[in-house]
Amino acid sequence: METVDPRSLRVWRELEAEAAELRDVPLGTLVAEGSDRERRLVLDAGLLRIDATRQLVRARTLELLGELARETKVVELREAMFGGGHINTTEDRAVGHVWLRAPRGGAPVVDGIDVSSAVHDVLERMAEAAVRLRDGSWTGVTGERIERVVSIGIGGSDLGPRMAALALEAFGHGGPEVRFVSNVDPVDLERALVGAEPARTLFVVVSKTFRTLETLQNATAALAWLRSELGEGPEVVARHVVAVSSNVEAATAFGVDPANVFGFWDFVGGRYSVWSAVGFALMVAVGPEGFLSLLAGAHAMDEHFRTEPMDVNAPVLHGLLMLWYRTFLGAQTYAVLPYAERLALLPSYLQQLTMESNGKSVRRDGERVDYDTGAIVWGEPGTKGQHAFYQLLHQGTTLVPADIIVVAEAQAGPERHHDLLVANAFAQAQALAFGRDEASLRAAGVPERLVPHKRMPGSRPSSVVMMPRLAPETLGALIALYEHSVFVQGAVWGIDSFDQWGVELGKELADQLAPFTTGERDVEGADLDPTTARLIEWYRSWRQGPPKREEMP
Numbered sequence: 001m002e003t004v005d006p007r008s009l010r011v012w013r014e015l016e017a018e019a020a021e022l023r024d025v026p027l028g029t030l031v032a033e034g035s036d037r038e039r040r041l042v043l044d045a046g047l048l049r050i051d052a053t054r055q056l057v058r059a060r061t062l063e064l065l066g067e068l069a070r071e072t073k074v075v076e077l078r079e080a081m082f083g084g085g086h087i088n089t090t091e092d093r094a095v096g097h098v099w100l101r102a103p104r105g106g107a108p109v110v111d112g113i114d115v116s117s118a119v120h121d122v123l124e125r126m127a128e129a130a131v132r133l134r135d136g137s138w139t140g141v142t143g144e145r146i147e148r149v150v151s152i153g154i155g156g157s158d159l160g161p162r163m164a165a166l167a168l169e170a171f172g173h174g175g176p177e178v179r180f181v182s183n184v185d186p187v188d189l190e191r192a193l194v195g196a197e198p199a200r201t202l203f204v205v206v207s208k209t210f211r212t213l214e215t216l217q218n219a220t221a222a223l224a225w226l227r228s229e230l231g232e233g234p235e236v237v238a239r240h241v242v243a244v245s246s247n248v249e250a251a252t253a254f255g256v257d258p259a260n261v262f263g264f265w266d267f268v269g270g271r272y273s274v275w276s277a278v279g280f281a282l283m284v285a286v287g288p289e290g291f292l293s294l295l296a297g298a299h300a301m302d303e304h305f306r307t308e309p310m311d312v313n314a315p316v317l318h319g320l321l322m323l324w325y326r327t328f329l330g331a332q333t334y335a336v337l338p339y340a341e342r343l344a345l346l347p348s349y350l351q352q353l354t355m356e357s358n359g360k361s362v363r364r365d366g367e368r369v370d371y372d373t374g375a376i377v378w379g380e381p382g383t384k385g386q387h388a389f390y391q392l393l394h395q396g397t398t399l400v401p402a403d404i405i406v407v408a409e410a411q412a413g414p415e416r417h418h419d420l421l422v423a424n425a426f427a428q429a430q431a432l433a434f435g436r437d438e439a440s441l442r443a444a445g446v447p448e449r450l451v452p453h454k455r456m457p458g459s460r461p462s463s464v465v466m467m468p469r470l471a472p473e474t475l476g477a478l479i480a481l482y483e484h485s486v487f488v489q490g491a492v493w494g495i496d497s498f499d500q501w502g503v504e505l506g507k508e509l510a511d512q513l514a515p516f517t518t519g520e521r522d523v524e525g526a527d528l529d530p531t532t533a534r535l536i537e538w539y540r541s542w543r544q545g546p547p548k549r550e551e552m553p
């Protein structure tokens, strides 16, 4: 599909002019626009309600953003994605995470694969294994039931299931305890195994490529731990290791019983893969029903995204607003502030989803962009963040648009705590939007010298995303909302949101440096830049023992 240079469009210049005009209009004035604003900016989608009325936009801005989306062919790209087109152009692949959550028969035949049957066959095999693990009929080599499931993976093979397992902690009681390991720092595996016994432990090795250094290293250490107690027999791997990969051959070569390998496909990007067998440990944690509800919630958002008109389409609105701040108002970051402790890992999950997808500076046609793309995403659960970094959100010099996520149902008792939590969420959104002016400070008797310090400028945009409860369906919808928002932004910018070439060089260099940090090769005479050579020398000598004070550089 032809890539449009968005900057060449007339509407782009109109949006630049719009940004210049709106820069100094207080949010209070924009909000007073009235009921039409509500109609345009309060949207229901897939069990979620989004109130975006406190965004720095007016009716004209939304019209212009809509036109930008039309002219950059967002709808055409969306159709191509759902239809199986190779929209991941640099890797020449289809992009099919949406098919993972479609009901049977709801996906096309792509590159010769009957996607729907393939997806549902794996789901059934996963469910069967998850049930056996949960009811204790899957036993280890000594005949004991599995009490701990440790999922080993990194990036997209870790963040999704890890985030969702915490979010859905209240669901699916009764199965084995599920833990996640991603870092090659041995501390990570060691901590996941505290209190575990090899005879009652199962590892899930998750890697799309089955080539990722961290994961293979951890999997090898996990195998050694199992064998140290259970022996070398092939049944140890067969009963205690499951693998998830799109590279089934490599997983089998690693020694995993083919019956315990759950496959997925090239058309599923790592950061879009929680819906696939990558979520196996999550399925063990919440039960197959919970997992299927997560898929159903995401599918509801897919249907909304695919069928609703652009001007009442929640992911389209979310994506265009994020793009408005990033590209036209110069915001470098945006904050995700979930007022739910169990959504604590959502910001880090969204970091990979959004930053690995849209942190690009070259368009699909190979041209360098001359406008800002992907924002930095960050956040912490409220109210913790309020007592740490909200100062900057309220009075700093940087524009930080925020998503404030609120769950209506209390997650635990006493309910009053939950009501207070929500009061805080709404209060913060209010303070960000409207601030406090000098006149009201003076009227409250604030001494004149403190008035400038206590003034709250306001006009800091946020949306409130309301979830009726934190449950598999709503979580599925929430994640899919962000996935499609990322899609919309990438589509307008004209970049490939589904590759990640920028992570390759670091991996290659780490492979080259490993023989030096392990001490197999000597730095002396090696072709290394001086800083790297020096760092390795310090590391090797400090590794033998802490330096004496006089040896310090």
Ligand SMILES: O=P(O)(O)OC[C@H]1O[C@H](O)[C@H](O)[C@@H](O)[C@@H]1O
Pocket: 154, 155, 156, 157, 206, 207, 208, 209, 210, 211, 212, 215, 270, 271, 356, 500, 503
């Ligand atoms: O699933 P794997 O092949 O092990 O890859 C794990 C992760 O590593 C890579 O470096 C990529 O940046 C991620 O997109 C990917 O999710």
